[in-house]
Amino acid sequence: MTGFALRTTGLVRRFGDLRALDEVYLDIPYGQVVSLVGPSGCGKSTLLRCLTYLDPPDDGFIEVGGDWLGRERLSNGTIRRRSRRDIDRVRRKIGMVFQALNLWPHMSVLDNLSVAQRVALGRSEAEAESRARALLDRLRISEIADAFPGQISGGQQQRVAIARAMAMDPEILLFDEPTSALDPELVGEVLRLLKEFAQSGMTMLVVTHELAFARDVADRLLFMDRGRILADGPPQQVITQTRDRRVRDFFDKVTAFHPKFMQAAAETEDES
Numbered sequence: 001m002t003g004f005a006l007r008t009t010g011l012v013r014r015f016g017d018l019r020a021l022d023e024v025y026l027d028i029p030y031g032q033v034v035s036l037v038g039p040s041g042c043g044k045s046t047l048l049r050c051l052t053y054l055d056p057p058d059d060g061f062i063e064v065g066g067d068w069l070g071r072e073r074l075s076n077g078t079i080r081r082r083s084r085r086d087i088d089r090v091r092r093k094i095g096m097v098f099q100a101l102n103l104w105p106h107m108s109v110l111d112n113l114s115v116a117q118r119v120a121l122g123r124s125e126a127e128a129e130s131r132a133r134a135l136l137d138r139l140r141i142s143e144i145a146d147a148f149p150g151q152i153s154g155g156q157q158q159r160v161a162i163a164r165a166m167a168m169d170p171e172i173l174l175f176d177e178p179t180s181a182l183d184p185e186l187v188g189e190v191l192r193l194l195k196e197f198a199q200s201g202m203t204m205l206v207v208t209h210e211l212a213f214a215r216d217v218a219d220r221l222l223f224m225d226r227g228r229i230l231a232d233g234p235p236q237q238v239i240t241q242t243r244d245r246r247v248r249d250f251f252d253k254v255t256a257f258h259p260k261f262m263q264a265a266a267e268t269e270d271e272s
Helices: 044-051 084-091 109-121 125-138 154-166 184-199 211-216 235-241 245-257 259-271
Strands: 004-015 018-029 033-037 059-064 071-073 079-081 094-097 172-176 204-207 220-225 228-233
Touching: 004 044, 018 044, 018 059, 018 228, 033 044, 033 211, 044 172, 044 204, 059 071, 094 154, 109 125, 109 154, 125 154, 154 172, 154 184, 184 204, 184 211, 211 235, 220 235, 220 245, 228 235, 228 245, 235 245
Parallel strands: 033 204, 033 220, 094 172, 172 204
Antiparallel strands: 004 018, 004 059, 071 079, 220 228
16 A cells, blocks of 8 residues: 555646646645645635546546556556546545535435445445444434435534545545535534544545634645645644745735634744
């Protein structure tokens, strides 16, 4: 097994003349929690869609757990496209929690967690249900196993979406703004859950606008703008010491609206 759960090399995604991703290079080791922040429209969600091959990149390479996803570079330098079957096999290593959750409304919570396991992983009904119930218990929502998505709260739906992604035993979990659709009182609940995952050693890439989470929980903070990663490092360093003018401007605006956030960042930097 490689030391990296996820690696991208020169990833490019074009929409006409627009480069939504402009040669993105990214390595995420196993067990690392990485937060990705940046202004709206900078390419964060496009990156997640490319990483899961829902929106295949136009150029560049993706490796998941040492396996090429979509395209591979052979030892002689030749580039070869992988088959759809192989893409699906490698893609199973990635768990994705969508911003819109995408739960199947006509299925119970238990079936939402079990069906993909049976179809994609070949697990028996008993095996899939056992794994699903274990996850529902871990996420403290076992009492809603027989309910349908429309019958449960937004916070419970978010937990079901996370459990469904985890049920496939992925090597890395991707989150696209996991708190954006939640009422303010539920945001803290989901962030605490992500913090538990981080403490357990789960590998995660979290696109988020919750900067306190990015600062306090993540091992690394990436700042993205115009399809490029402009800063990459320990959260305190990126927030308080970056030399890039665009990154400084972003966090200066955060300071204007949330002075306590930046004060806490500076104090944490001084302590370290």
